[in-house]
Amino acid sequence: MALPYQPLHWEDLGLSPIAVDLGFFTIKWYSLAYLAGILLAYWHLLRMIRSPGAPLAQRHADDLFFYATLGVILGGRLGYATFYAPRMFADPGELVKLWEGGMSFHGGMIGTVLAIAWVSWRNKLNFVRMCDYIAVCVPFGLLFGRLANFVNGELWGRVTTSTVPWVMIFPGAGPQPRHPSQLYEALLEGLVLAVLLITLFWKTRARWRPGLLVGLFTLGYGLSRFTVEYFREPDAQLEEFARSTGFSMGQWLTMPMMAVGLFFFIRALVRPPLSAPKPATAPAATA
Secondary structure, three states, X not given: OOOOOOOEEHHHHOOOOEEEEOOOOEEEHHHHHHHHHHHHHHHHHHHHHOOOOOOOOHXXXXXXXXXXXXXXXXXXXXXXXXXXXXXXXXXXXXXXXHHHOOOOHHHHHHHHHHHHHHHHHHHOOOHXXXXXXXXXXXXXXXXXXXXXXXXXXXXXXXXXXXXXXXXXXXXXXOOOOEOOHHHHHHHHHXXXXXXXXXXXXXXXXXXXXXXXXXXXXXXXXXXXXXXXXXXXXXXXXXXXXXXXXXXXXXXXXXXXXXXXXXXXXXXXHHOOOOOOOOOOOOOOOOO
């Protein structure tokens, strides 16, 4: 019996990992995705800190932008090598080849948390509230990063017998149709989380409950990643690990994230919210 839909072919989409090719110099979409995510996050953070009661000022945001960028890049790369490719430590030159891909969200998150901790400690700022503000901006980078994975034709999904119209055959992944799990992650980790957190920040009093936004982000990301891992092909070097433990490396790494996120989420709800600052009033005129 003929299938109701024929699998899509990634190659027929006309995609290329390279965004700009000048012969002597190339720029890949993967690099542009990181740049776009960081710049959009910075722009939105500046809008957020102009709202009443922000836990940091412009100068703090500038410092945080610098250190968080380092944290994302260094933490993401070292996290990938630690969790997914320990062989890279045997050849340190591999660690600097960022243009070849290979970044870990969990490593980047650790690097970002350390950057927030450093800036908050040095400037005597509220660490948890700063995490709330940064958490609202993180999904931008996740969205662009997963879309770049799809454009690169990497990190594809598991083989499937599903007949939905979006199953796809990826080059280098064999002739079987697979889930485009990169798009699933872009949708859940990026778009859905961004819409949810931005709406809560601007339309509710969530930002006055320290830990609520970062707890919701951490829990939401963990649940999204844990779910998508059932559709995502494990890294080749970790297939045996996934079979022997019952969960992929990505799922194991999200379990503590979900626990921490749930803790901060519940903690924020049971504690009384902060009081919003009252708007300044002009002094009364004197005769």
